[in-house]
Amino acid sequence: MWAKLETLAAATADRRITTLFDEDPARATEFSAAFEGMIFDYSKTNIDVETRRTLLDMARATHVAERRDAMFSGAKINETEGRAVLHTALRNLSGRRVEVDGEDVMPGVLDTLARMEAFAEEVRTGRFTGQGGKITDVVNIGIGGSDLGPAMAALALAPYCDGPRVHFVSNVDGAHVHDTLQGLNPETTLVIVASKTFTTIETMTNAETARLWMAEAVTDTGAQFAALSSNLEKTAEWGIDASRVFGFEDWVGGRYSVWGPIGLSVMLAVGPQDFRAFLAGGESMDQHFLTAKFSENLPVLLALVGIWHNQGQGHGTRAVLPYDQRLVRLPAYLQQLEMESNGKSVAMDGSDLTVNAGPVVWGEPGTNGQHAFYQLIHQGTRVVPCEFLLAARGQEEDLAHQHLLLVANCLAQSQALMTGRSLDTAREMMAAKGLEGEELERQARHRVFPGNRPSTTLIYPQLTPYRLGQIVALYEHRVFVEGVMLGINSYDQWGVELGKELALSLQPVLEGEDRGAALDGSTAMLAGYFRAGGPEG
Template sequence: RCHFVSNVDAAHVNDILLPLKPETALVIVASKTFTTIETMTNADTVRRWIGESLGHNDAGSHFVALSSAGERTSSYGIGRERVFGFEDWVGGRYSVWGPIGLSLMIAIGPEAFRAFLSGGHAMDLHFRAAPPSQNMPVMLALTGLWHNQGLGYATRAILPYEQRLSRLPAYLQQLEMESNGKGVSVNGSGLPVHSGPVVWGEPGTNGQHAFFQLIHQGTRVIPCEFMIGAVGHEEELAHQHRLLVANCLAQSEALMLGRSLAEAKALLADSLSGEELDRQARHRVFSGNRPSTTLAYPRLTPLVLGQILALYEHRVFVEGAMLGINSFDQWGVELGKALAKDLEPVVAGEADAGGKDASTAQLVSFVLRHAG
């Protein structure tokens, strides 16, 4: 079984390690530079955990590296034969197709992983060959640009009606917002228009009971992107999948058609009249004409998942190209990382907060008081 640790929060790695046995653990450290602080801090913690049980000299034999930094992996004690390398120009959010996908291949098996790659390749070929009017990444990108830059819709909701895609909104959130959340064009000038939108979402039907009220009747228009498979995998529970499909299609229909005041009044006419009828009916009006896109497929499979991820990667590239920005860097993460490095000895009580702004200094003081 595969377990993933990404957060530097000690609770994450601790909770993952609790049920595991050091002697049967294989640790895959995925870091292009082998310097990412969160990844390497967790790797060090797991290495100590193995070493304390099996001996520190044996800990290295439990490690594999996915990295382009051969010298650093060697210094870490991971032999060359246990390193899966790749080119240093491959960005993390675009890297699942190569060695970084090793853990995925282990989790789903090589046959399923090859199907996943085939799905991505099929979308690559479609993107390269299909005319713009029939090109899915291009059409999605143009739609997104029209919503964001043309109509001023600042967010985009990703709504997979697939529980097994429950983390896809977060995956696409990084892909889109880290790629196109820029304020400077490739030539160094400021963007004259908004950059990429805020991307968020939840799987259906959970989201219906959380934020669909805002989507349907709020004052801000939120473009929605639904995903649904025609058939599910649980054949004995096919009736539940039909209910899922009905809910997905109903949401897109409701966003498109809405409900008029006259229709709302007709629903209440048997029990209300006059001013009270008018007042109550207005709460049941849906403006409609709210944009959504529905991505439908026969059944969720590794091949389909590969198509979906490649579709969104190419869509992000097209949007970035049309905005004139570089979708393959992420300088916006650097400042916070540098400041965190400076603050680490301060919050440890090994340096003072002199020179820090009053707000940060007060927060440091609070942390130190409660850390004892």
């Protein structure tokens, strides 16, 4: 299977993407797909009809449809942990029956959503208050999926935020919690602790710091805490009333959890109605993924492009480039979603993978990136497939001229990546400046753009809660499809465990309690440096 893809890639390696447009004037239409006003354009890639047919055949041969249906049905497709994968149930607003071990999970999901909505309304209207009055600020303390998802969504939906200000603390570095709490009023701040087990060391360390900060100003710290956790015993020990504890099941992975209780901070900011619109957008993409034929299925096509670039052409990195400032945290969110999900070297059956799995994902929004790393993208020795995201309309109608400039920049970058600039054109430019001979040639070479660098563009009408839901679900399903085709489990993350275990064993060493611990020379030296307090000065 992979050999055929590699053969196709080798056969077309020297072909320029522009020739595909020359051969087919309708290429842009034929190599794009639309859903509810959203267009995914993958025509600026080196995928032709035969390559697309091969990729679609690969998706069918690896049973993507069957695995998709199994996921939605509640089957335990997370085989290494023996769990179902049902983040889609959290946005199943229709209440369609979804079973796990023969039990319909939807009554519980919808009940938790209703409880979240009731609490959010109480906070937003002032019926629930702090010990100094109406809640003005919310601090969400979590890490990984308990932070990246809601932090990304809250920024993305800034025009819809009409509730308390929301802040996010994740890093165990004390600077993060210190700088976040500084300037807030403990008496009007609600702290949300997001940890399923209520034992995550980074989260609970930050939560304890927040509790001590709160205790300096209020008599009952637990009264101004809420918990996103399934451990009612430990949350009760913190004095958090059960009415402010929102749990979720083990069939919701952290990086897929923004749709449920982990999204409480977002709901507090934008309100239950807009949060439901976010869920509805995700649900609409679910139905598209379930029902659209593969050749028109946005998550499938996005995945096939990724497979072609990474496993086919050997481009091990992809840049996510939202020309939408409010999606500033989307690249980081997708970094976790894709690299924690598909950063594997072992197949489901325990065998070694024969191809590289997940790509390195990175990016920055809009024109900021143009003045940072686009130099490498355009003229560097590595090819970096780019994924542009763009809204046709901005939220700020009085600044439409700036949005037009933003759109022009986005379209120009994707065009420049594909077309490039030839040496002959560069020579003409230098000749027009009066240069001659060797100096003309030298200067011209610096102005050559190789071009033939692939990109895709996802364009949508405007970034609303509904559209954000569609975009996030689109990428979730893209990761799933790629994982199935690679034969890996996208829903475990054993790679994060070893470092956490070693950190616990190193803590007493750093405290000076276990200087006889067996450490490698480098770690022992660095630990000694820390114990000595660093060099003077």
